[in-house]
Amino acid sequence: MVSSRPLAVSRINKEAFMKVILLLDSRGFGGIESHVMQLAFGLKAHRQAVEVWLLKDYGRHPLSNKLQQQGITMDHVNGGIRALYRKLATQTDAIVHSHGYKAGIASRLVCKILSIRCFSTFHAGERGRGKMAIYQWLDEHTAGLATSVFAVSQPIKLRLPANCELVNNFIHLPPWPMQLGHEVAFVGRLSDEKAPHRLLSMAQALPECHYAFYGDGPLLSHLRPAAPENVSFYGQQTNMEARWKNIQVLIICSRQEGLPMVAIEAMARGIIVIAFELGALANLIDDGINGWLVAGQNPADLTLKLHAWRQLSTPQQARMRQQARHKVAQTFSDSAVIPQLLRRYHAAF
The missing domain is CATH 3.40.50.2000 (Glycogen Phosphorylase B;)
Structure with missing residues (x-):
């Protein structure tokens, strides 16, 4: 390294x-x-x-x-x-x-x-x-x-x-955001290896959250009809800068990963990443400290981590967000x- x-x-x-x-x-x-x-x-x-x-x-x-x-x-x-x-x-x-x-x-x-x-x-x-x-x-x-x-x-x-x-x-560290978004988001290609349908499972299991897809791909035509009302689709983004401020939690639910740039970009902005423990994500995310990692491939476990995040107090959430940015600044900048x-x-x- x-x-x-x-x-x-x-x-x-x-x-x-x-x-x-x-x-x-x-x-x-x-x-x-x-x-x-x-x-x-x-x-x-x-x-x-x-x-x-x-x-x-x-x-x-x-x-x-x-x-x-x-x-x-x-x-x-x-x-x-x-x-x-x-x-x-x-x-x-x-x-x-x-x-x-x-x-x-x-x-x-x-x-x-x-x-x-x-x-x-x-x-x-x-x-x-x-x-x-x-x-x-x-x-x-x-x-x-x-x-x-x-x-x-x-x-x-x-x-x-x-x-x-x-x-x-x-990445180059962006400015610290002035506000915390509200969306639970998937950012990436809507294709089988990224398993975006798992976000729909989370939307059904924890309906009080609002979920968002940023991306396009061959599975869009299957995902849109199956999506509940608390899910929005924003399509392919050539520039996420205007969108990051709306996101509070990023979900990485892929079947396989290396070290996704989107996770680093999110954490640098204090966005919490909840991800399956794939590739080098364990080098970026310290479970329960600056984000959440899930062993295995069960979407229900992602939902449990999202629920755990929502149960934290405002000071606890702020501390985790700061830790996320600090990890990027220290090693991934x-x-x-x-x-x-x-x-x-x-x-x-």
Whole structure:
């Protein structure tokens, strides 16, 4: 696990490389995109030149405005491995850091040929099916071609057939919210591996709460007709900033997870996370101290934790919310993680 010692800027050879290229294949905004955005912002804040490249141009991307506002270039490869080769051949003073399976496979092959340092972060805790499973196998079994490999949780690290280092997901700490929201929320893709129907079970078991879905996906058409009156659907969000203030409790009810960015983002704002004990969530959540963890996969146990939260006094709730933010600031913030990533980059030269 990376430490939180401050960056010794004077000891870094800034001539080793000129630019970090963050590479991914994406058309929407989710956990990986949030991670890449936070990494780009953090590198720029540490005076490291950085660009974000997309393998394909799917049209206007949710990241583009956010990056542009920070003066960070977003570019497109617009092709496969050959197009990436041609584009990277002009970037011999750069290093590449890939995120996601398509970008990982392509960048490691090309960077190996061009002798460009390549780093890959593995994010996905869930296992794919069909074509996705083939991509994941290729991604994992070409990981050894990278200069360095990072994983955001121990289970992900253990399944990779290459030397791998744990690295925390992270965010830039937002301002402390002036108010506490009222919603019990699910934030993410409405797909089978995220098991969003479990929030409906909670809504039926504890109807005095108001529940909210922020996200879209193939299960939306099944969830909406089955939802009781105390459930709202707000659709896909390209920017959660305006929504966080409405949320009091975040529910993570997935079948599998790595270290979800949404949990860190919520806790940094004093939002209590109630989650199944998956992936690296136990490194983030101290049960009963700064949130709640549930062993197993029974939604009824999530409801019991929600009830326990509601039974706390106002001072007890305030203390737990402060503890949640403190944990993020201490271990999962950009000031804790970015300096360590910079050291890993420079150690490759």
